[in-house]
Amino acid sequence: MPDPIGPVDSSRIPRFAGPATFARLPRLDQVERADVAVVGVPFDTGVSYRPGARFAPAAVREASRLLRPYHPGLDVSPFAAQQVVDAGDIAVNPFHINEAIETIEQAAGELLDTGARLVTIGGDHTIALPLLRSVARRHGPVALLHFDAHLDTWDTYFGAEYTHGTPFRRAVEEGILDTSALSHVGTRGPLYGKGDLDEDQKLGFGIVTSADVMRRGVDEIVQQLRERVGDRPLYVSIDIDVLDPAHAPGTGTPEAGGMTSRELLEILRGLAGCRLVGADVVEVAPAYDHAEITSMAASHVAYDLVSLLALGGRP
Numbered sequence: 001m002p003d004p005i006g007p008v009d010s011s012r013i014p015r016f017a018g019p020a021t022f023a024r025l026p027r028l029d030q031v032e033r034a035d036v037a038v039v040g041v042p043f044d045t046g047v048s049y050r051p052g053a054r055f056a057p058a059a060v061r062e063a064s065r066l067l068r069p070y071h072p073g074l075d076v077s078p079f080a081a082q083q084v085v086d087a088g089d090i091a092v093n094p095f096h097i098n099e100a101i102e103t104i105e106q107a108a109g110e111l112l113d114t115g116a117r118l119v120t121i122g123g124d125h126t127i128a129l130p131l132l133r134s135v136a137r138r139h140g141p142v143a144l145l146h147f148d149a150h151l152d153t154w155d156t157y158f159g160a161e162y163t164h165g166t167p168f169r170r171a172v173e174e175g176i177l178d179t180s181a182l183s184h185v186g187t188r189g190p191l192y193g194k195g196d197l198d199e200d201q202k203l204g205f206g207i208v209t210s211a212d213v214m215r216r217g218v219d220e221i222v223q224q225l226r227e228r229v230g231d232r233p234l235y236v237s238i239d240i241d242v243l244d245p246a247h248a249p250g251t252g253t254p255e256a257g258g259m260t261s262r263e264l265l266e267i268l269r270g271l272a273g274c275r276l277v278g279a280d281v282v283e284v285a286p287a288y289d290h291a292e293i294t295s296m297a298a299s300h301v302a303y304d305l306v307s308l309l310a311l312g313g314r315p
């Protein structure tokens with residue numbers, strides 16, 4: 001097998017020159033095969049508040065120009081250990097949520113059929129449902145670590161079943177999640193009622209709140225999450241609003257009191273060796289961002305996910 005094609009060499013072509021692919025990696029059509037594909041889903045028709053996440057894939061690619069090839073925290077060179085590519089964007093119908101969900105499931109499935117694992121840049125959180133469907137079709141029901149200020153297990157909004165506040169309830173109903181291994185991380189903020197928590201618990205979710213991370217610390221939380229996940233196939237879904245608005249102002253439904261980007265990255269690093277089968281980073285809304293704070297954080301989170309895939313157990 002040929003050596004992986006890595007990013008454009010930043011010592012020869014400055015980082016700010018040329019078109020942006022994720023981390024300046026080759027496009028899918030420039031390689032023979034890929035182990036990991038970073039793919040965008042510019043879709044935000046499922047939002048309940050501020051729109052704009054459709055512009056996130058482009059913003060995160062721009063912000064990813066500064067990433068470097070060696071990850072000291074995990075001691076891995078993620079782009080040398082495996083072929084990582086930018087698979088472009090999945091083109092979805094912005095006027096029809098159900099059709100968009102079908103398109104995402106289909107396109108993600110085709111990429112998975114090539115043997116690649118996916119790190120998807122949303123898009124709003126609606127897209128996690130078709131992405132989970134596509135991994136569950138290959139691996140069966142998967143464990144889920146859901147990093148988010150919100151539960152996203154609500155039932156409907158205005159009668160709509162498929163929104164960014166409902167993907168994980170739909171996923172449990174569809175039997176595509178392993179309900180013995182589900183956890184939210186970073187939860188906080190006002191709810192509609194106490195019943196939201198009861199219903200969420202009935203679906204099988206455990207909760208590590210944002211305050212738990214602060215009080216109990218990263219190492220203890222990592223240990224708890226690893227015990228819950230075990231060696232099951234694991235999907236990691238990261239809503240950037242899990243970060244405090246100070247660390248991620250550019251998002252659609254911000255909530256005060258969130259995690260720092262340092263805490264999030266350290267928890268992710270604690271998952272090294274887990275059997276990661278796919279991941280997403282969603283809910284970046286660039287129009288509300290300042291100085292690329294949010295898209296920069298998202299690009300680093302995506303880099304850590306790609307690095308975890310390089311280190312992960314069998315897929």
Ligand SMILES: N=C(N)NCCCC(=O)O
Nearest residue numbers: 048125150164165253283
């Ligand atoms: N998935 C995100 N970011 N937010 C869900 C918020 C749903 C609501 O407006 O209650």
Ligand SMILES: [Zn+2]
Nearest residue numbers: 149150239241
């Ligand atoms: Zn959220």
Ligand SMILES: [Zn+2]
Nearest residue numbers: 125148152239
């Ligand atoms: Zn969410």
